Amino acid sequence: MYKRQVKLKENMQHDIMEAYGQTKAPVWITYQTGAQYVRDELGIGMAQLEAANTHDDIIMAGPVYPMTDRGGHLDANGYRWFGEMLAKAYYKSQVLGEDATPLQPKKIMREDGGRTIRIRYHVPVGPLKFDTNIIPKIKNYGFNVYKNTYGESAAQKFKSIEIEGDDVVIKFDEPLTGKIIVTYADPWARIENQPAGLDHLQGHGNLRDSDPYQ
Numbered sequence: 001m002y003k004r005q006v007k008l009k010e011n012m013q014h015d016i017m018e019a020y021g022q023t024k025a026p027v028w029i030t031y032q033t034g035a036q037y038v039r040d041e042l043g044i045g046m047a048q049l050e051a052a053n054t055h056d057d058i059i060m061a062g063p064v065y066p067m068t069d070r071g072g073h074l075d076a077n078g079y080r081w082f083g084e085m086l087a088k089a090y091y092k093s094q095v096l097g098e099d100a101t102p103l104q105p106k107k108i109m110r111e112d113g114g115r116t117i118r119i120r121y122h123v124p125v126g127p128l129k130f131d132t133n134i135i136p137k138i139k140n141y142g143f144n145v146y147k148n149t150y151g152e153s154a155a156q157k158f159k160s161i162e163i164e165g166d167d168v169v170i171k172f173d174e175p176l177t178g179k180i181i182v183t184y185a186d187p188w189a190r191i192e193n194q195p196a197g198l199d200h201l202q203g204h205g206n207l208r209d210s211d212p213y214q
Contacts, residue, residue, distance in 0.1 A: 001047035005030075009051075009058060028058045029089050031082065034185055035065040036072040038203035041150050042183055049104060061089040062102050065185065065204045066134050088213050103128075103209045108182055114175030117145060117182060119168045123209050128163050130206045139192040142205020145170060146181040152188045168207065 013025040030052065033044045045063075052060035062085055067078035074082060093100040107120040121128060130141045140161055146154040159171045183189075185205040194201065 035203040
């Protein structure tokens, strides 16, 4: 997926430069696949983020799950909203020359003999927050931890989850040993006791920074 995305970017840049006679390759701004379209262990979204973190001409604008949609595809308001996100990414990176790296995890640590998972984030604008106004409260705010294998039946029950500075801290009653998989906004990240008619709300989460852009 990573190599295919980079190849697509290069092909599009080549075609645009050839068609318009420009000498500078256009920047490539992308969203991160999620919500109804998230699959497996988030491989597509992780490849998109890796490409943005590796190539200076790829900018990750963020996910689209907070935007309003109809059956998974953004509605008019959702497209307007995400269009503003794309414009912000372009303005910050290309006009102001600022770092446009979005909110993302930097490091995952196992502490307290395996009873605690600590996820450290790159936070563009603090503080880090769980927001249940834009998105209804998702179980565990969108986080899941799996032991030894990936799947809903292997999801571990949280004792607590909270924010400490730039970290999300998840605690468990029993120590977690062996292979541990930590995800955010995966296919089982849904509203707890989800009401009828909201079954499309999967692959969502409540974590955000405090970006002041409007």
